[in-house]
Amino acid sequence: MPDQILPLTYIVSAVLFIFGIKMLGSATTARKGNLLSSLGMLLAIVATLFHQEVLTYQWIIVGLVAGAVIGAFAARIVQMTAMPELVALFNGFGGAASMLVGWAEFAKVTDPTGQHLTFQAFVIFLAIFIGGITFTGSVIAWGKLSGKISGSPMVFPGQKFMNAGLILGTFAVGVAFSLVQDQPLAGTLLYVFLGLSLLLGVLAVIPIGGGDMPVVISLLNSMSGLAACAAGFVIQNTVLVVAGSLVGASGLILTVIMCKAMNRTLLNVVLGGFGGTKSSGAAGEGGEMKPMSVEDAYYVLEAASKVMVIPGYGMAVAQAQHAVKELADLLESNGCEVTFAIHPVAGRMPGHMNVLLAEADVPYEQLQEMDDANPQLPITDVAIVIGANDVVNPAAVEDEGSPIYGMPIINAHHARTCFCLKRGQGTGFSGLQNKLFGMDNVRMIYGDAKATITGLVTEFKESS
Amino acid sequence: MDLITLLFIFTLAVFLGFELISKVPSQLHTPLMSGSNAISGITIVGALISSGSGQNDLAQWLGLAALILATVNVVGGYLVTDRMLGMFKKKGGDQ
Numbered sequence: 320m321p322d323q324i325l326p327l328t329y330i331v332s333a334v335l336f337i338f339g340i341k342m343l344g345s346a347t348t349a350r351k352g353n354l355l356s357s358l359g360m361l362l363a364i365v366a367t368l369f370h371q372e373v374l375t376y377q378w379i380i381v382g383l384v385a386g387a388v389i390g391a392f393a394a395r396i397v398q399m400t401a402m403p404e405l406v407a408l409f410n411g412f413g414g415a416a417s418m419l420v421g422w423a424e425f426a427k428v429t430d431p432t433g434q435h436l437t438f439q440a441f442v443i444f445l446a447i448f449i450g451g452i453t454f455t456g457s458v459i460a461w462g463k464l465s466g467k468i469s470g471s472p473m474v475f476p477g478q479k480f481m482n483a484g485l486i487l488g489t490f491a492v493g494v495a496f497s498l499v500q501d502q503p504l505a506g507t508l509l510y511v512f513l514g515l516s517l518l519l520g521v522l523a524v525i526p527i528g529g530g531d532m533p534v535v536i537s538l539l540n541s542m543s544g545l546a547a548c549a550a551g552f553v554i555q556n557t558v559l560v561v562a563g564s565l566v567g568a569s570g571l572i573l574t575v576i577m578c579k580a581m582n583r584t585l586l587n588v589v590l591g592g593f594g595g596t597k598s599s600g601a602a603g604e605g606g607e608m609k610p611m612s613v614e615d616a617y618y619v620l621e622a623a624s625k626v627m628v629i630p631g632y633g634m635a636v637a638q639a640q641h642a643v644k645e646l647a648d649l650l651e652s653n654g655c656e657v658t659f660a661i662h663p664v665a666g667r668m669p670g671h672m673n674v675l676l677a678e679a680d681v682p683y684e685q686l687q688e689m690d691d692a693n694p695q696l697p698i699t700d701v702a703i704v705i706g707a708n709d710v711v712n713p714a715a716v717e718d719e720g721s722p723i724y725g726m727p728i729i730n731a732h733h734a735r736t737c738f739c740l741k742r743g744q745g746t747g748f749s750g751l752q753n754k755l756f757g758m759d760n761v762r763m764i765y766g767d768a769k770a771t772i773t774g775l776v777t778e779f780k781e782s783s
Numbered sequence: 784m785d786l787i788t789l790l791f792i793f794t795l796a797v798f799l800g801f802e803l804i805s806k807v808p809s810q811l812h813t814p815l816m817s818g819s820n821a822i823s824g825i826t827i828v829g830a831l832i833s834s835g836s837g838q839n840d841l842a843q844w845l846g847l848a849a850l851i852l853a854t855v856n857v858v859g860g861y862l863v864t865d866r867m868l869g870m871f872k873k874k875g876g877d878q
Contacts, residue, residue, distance in 0.1 A: 336822055337799065343815045344807045350868040353818050357861040360825065367828045373835035378847050382834055386854020393855070394862035399870075405863065406817045413823045413856040419849035420829035426842035427833075438786060540816050540823070547826040552789060554829045560789055561796045562825040568800025569819050573812060663809055670812030677810075677870040688809055 328366035329558035335359025336562050340569055346683070363558050399678040400635045403668040404464035407457045407536055410543050414453025417546035418513075421446030424553045425509055437497045440505065442552040444493035447509070448516045450546035455520030457539050463529060464667055470529035482522055489515040529632070530709055532667040534577045541570025573669055580663035582715075582725040611762035613771055616738055617778035623700035626650055627692065628659045629729050630672050633706010633740065637768035643705065644679040646772050649779040658685055660692030660702075660729050662710035693730050702734035704755075705768050706741070714754045737761045740768045814867050821860025827853035 336359045342352025367373065390409075397405045421443045462468040489512050496508040527535050544566025551559025578585050620626065628647065634640060647657045659681060665672045676686060687695070696702060704711050711731040714721040731737045732755055739756055741763060755761055764771050807815055830853045833846025 336825075337803065340800070340815075340819060340822070341803050343818045344804045344811065346808060346811060346871065349811055349814055349818075349871070350865065353814070353821075353861060353864045353868060356818065356822055360822070360827075360857055360861070363825065363828055364831065367831045368835075370832055370835075372832050375835055378843065379831060379835045379850065382830070382847050382850030383854055386851040387858045389851075390855040390857070390859030391862055394859045394866065397863060399867075402813065402817075402863075402867070405859075406813075406820060409817070409856050409860050409863075410820050410823075412852040413820065413826065413860075416824070416830055416849040416853035416856065417826040419845045419852070420826055420833060423833040423842040423845035423849065424829075426840065426845060427836075537816065540820050543820065543823040547823045548793065550826045550829050552793075554832060555789065556828060557789070557792055559825050559828055560793050562822050564793050564796035565800040565803070566819045566823040568797045569804045569815070572801060572804055573807075573816060576807075576812075661809065663812075668813060669816060670809055670814070673810040674813045674867055674870070677867075683810065683871070686810065 325366055325370060326557065328362055329556075332359040332363040332366075332558050333561040335362065336565060340565055398638075399675055400638055400640075401465065402674055403532065403536060403666070403671060404461045406668060407461040407464060407539065410536070410539050411454050411457025411461065413543040414450045414457060414539075414546050416450070417543070417550040418447050418450030418454060418516075420550040421450065421553050422509070422513070425506075439553070441493065441497040442549055443509075444496055444512060446546060446549035446553050447513055448489060448493060449542055449549055451513060451516030452520040452523065453539055453542045453546050455517045456524045456535075457520075457543075459521055459524040460532065460535055460539060463524070463527075464532060472528040473525040478522075478526055482519070485515060485519050485522065489519065529667065530664075531581070533664045533669050533671070534574060534581070534583075536668045537570055537574040537577050541567050541574055544568075544570055577664055577669055580727065581723075582727065608756045608763050609761070611738070611764055613764065613766075613774040614778060616762070616764055617775055617782075619736055619738075620650065620655075620701060620775065621653065621779070621782070623650075623655055625656045625695075625699045625701075626658075627696065627699045627702045627731075627734065628657065629665075629702060629704045629707050629711060629731055630659065630661070630676070631665045631705065631707025631710060632667055632671075633708075633742070633768050635666060635671065635675055636706065637770075639705060639769040639772050640675040640679040640681075642769050642772040642776060644676070644681050645776050646779070647681065647685070649776060653779070658687050658692070658695070660687050660689065660696075662689050662707070662729050665707055665710050689727060689729055693733075696730050696733040699734040700736065702731040702737045704731050704737060704739045705772075708753055711755050712753045713758075714752075718754070731755060732758050732761065735760065738764055740764050740766075740771050742767065810871070814864050814871075817860055817867070818864040821857055821864060824853050824857035824860060827857055 335355050339352045339356025342348035425443050463470045492508055492512040496505055499505050544563045548560050548563025551563055650657050661672045711729050713732050715723045715726040715728045830846050830849035833842055834850045836843050
């Protein structure tokens with residue numbers, strides 16, 4: 320293949336990625352955008368197969384087939400409630416791949432005839448550093464999201480200092496790696512910062528609580544792009560640099576959106592141990608929680624003419640989205656107006672609730688963003704909070720001492736009556752007392768969210 | 784490809800990335816994330832070059848491992864994004 324064709328194909332790929340990402344930002348074009356970007360990827364892969372350095376194809380075929388089978392299988396069987404952990408895992412794989420590409424490139428230049436170039440070595444360090452953190456960080460996030468390891472923050476004294484020291488130390492090793500001319504020594508240094516980077520990924524994510532996961536996932540997503548970008552500098556490949564930096568930038572935007580939704584700056588999140596402080600906050604005791612039976616809740620709902628559902632992570636855990644949709648349909652046929660109010664950080668990844676409700680066929684028109692939902696709440700008869708906690712906690716507005724003070728919330732307490740579906744009387748993921756639960760117009764319905772909703776559905780069906 | 788040109792491309796692409804998705808409806812946050820995540824699997828290009836070098840050495844085996852991981856990221860990422868977006872679309876048709 321003539322020399323120019325490969326870079327020209329990469330330009331076409333880059334254009335397809337740009338259009339793909341652009342179209343992913345609008346509901347009507349999103350699916351087509353994803354298709355376009357996958358076309359760009361296919362083009363880049365096919366063109367690379369003709370690359371002059373690609374000499375044998377046996378292992379390529381093995382790798383492509385194995386990866387495609389695993390990826391396709393995982394994408395097909397995953398349940399929508401398990402989407403955050405799958406995205407985290409894929410993300411980790413991307414980071415690991417960039418890390419390995421950097422490492423492989425070093426293994427090539429250690430060739431006796433090879434020359435150790437400072438810049439080349441430094442970008443190898445960056446690819447391994449960013450890729451390694453993305454890899455182990457994502458794996459820890461996956462473990463937390465899927466419940467394989469505890470979702471609560473793991474903090475110990477001096478953690479921040481240790482992490483900061485580790486980052487500086489790893490960078491120092493990286494700089495030394497770039498400067499030494501001695502290949503065997505450079506090889507040893509590579510193993511050192513490889514290990515340190517992997518360790519950093521673990522240490523950076525373990526102090527993060529489950530409620531802060533949307534920020535972390537977005538940030539890791541951004542980093543996997545930057546890792547690919549660094550790998551692009553290593554092999555001097557334009558399409559890697561362009562695609563990687565596009566993802567890096569778009570991931571960062573999403574991260575900032577998530578931070579704003581929690582009223583925290585990015586710096587505060589990065590340095591603040593990701594909500595590790597939350598566990599130490601003790602809000603004042605609220606009033607007494609007033610439990611209510613499913614049957615009584617039914618009578619209230621039966622008489623309601625405007626109901627707002629406020630879902631949270633608990634809905635995902637209980638897999639209650641289909642039951643919720645059924646209840647919403649019954650309420651509507653009973654002459655009641657039903658809407659869903661969605662907080663930007665409800666759930667464990669950005670847009671988590673939207674995906675679940677879409678799976679259950681809830682029409683898009685029924686979904687409201689926080690700013691549109693809040694003015695509606697004072698004229699709402701019943702607000703049903705399903706497994707949401709911090710995002711409806713009035714302490715965020717009223718209590719200056721609260722760790723979540725300043726975070727915008729959905730004002731569920733403004734509704735005439737508010738039902739809170741909750742598994743038990745504990746404080747939930749963030750370990751924070753929720754003021755909402757003790758308020759006069761709030762009734763607690765304890766039990767599994769799905770069982771409760773199904774119970775309400777049955778009441779409706781029996782009485783009609 | 785010299786360093787300065789690559790840095791120049793990088794800088795422009797970062798700015799472009801920021802401009803591209805300044806306003807995204809929250810409904811699309813998850814698909815955007817998993818779709819862009821699939822794009823970050825572009826590192827597959829580097830993996831292909833390493834794993835196809837034909838020299839039976841460390842670089843090739845690292846490349847193969849990278850290739851498998853990157854392919855999972857790419858194929859899985861695109862498919863799962865399409866599956867999610869399919870659910871959004873189905874509703875539009877009903878209305």
